[in-house]
Amino acid sequence: MSQHPDLKVFDKIISDRGSRYAVSGGPVRDATEVAALLTELRRSKRFAKATHHSWAAVMGGDPVKDDDGESGAGALILQMLERAGLQDHVVIVTRxxxxxxxxxxxxxHVADAVRHYLRETGLG
Structure with missing residues (x-):
């Protein structure tokens, strides 16, 4: 799916009452790189139709997050990244x-998706 070499995507990992989840991510140094990965993800017609792309990253020691309408999801992702000590990396949970x-x-489900990403990439 991805043309971006650093974007890792794990699709169709959770399904509950019709909602479906995927988790993606990659190394980032700044907000521009986060935006580039989100744009790359949305290039896929399937991901462009998603309801939410909640994400978080710690870049240069600064925490950044976006719920994308999924209230509280960004904060949860950020908390898990900080606990894992993951720096200069964005994790995106798509619903x-x-x-x-x-x-x-x-x-x-958001927490399970982040755990899946950390486990599958060996970053956790």
Whole structure:
């Protein structure tokens, strides 16, 4: 899917009540590189149709996050990256909303997606 050599994508990792999740990420040094990876992800028609691309990164010691409408998701991703000591790397959790509210389960899914990324990339 990706033309960007540093973008790692793990698609269709979680499904619950119609909502589906993927997790992606890659090394970044600044906000411009984060934007470039998000743009690359959205080049795929499937990812362009996603409801949310929540993400977080710690770049140069500065924490940055964006919920993209999934309230609280960016903060959770950021907390997990800080706990893992991951610097200069963005992790993006993508959700396709399935029509049913997941309540607190959505936070569990975001956390599981980040854990999946850290495990599969060996960064965790």
């Amino acid at each position: 396709w909303y399935g029509g049913k509210h997941l309540g607190g389960d959505r936070f569990r």
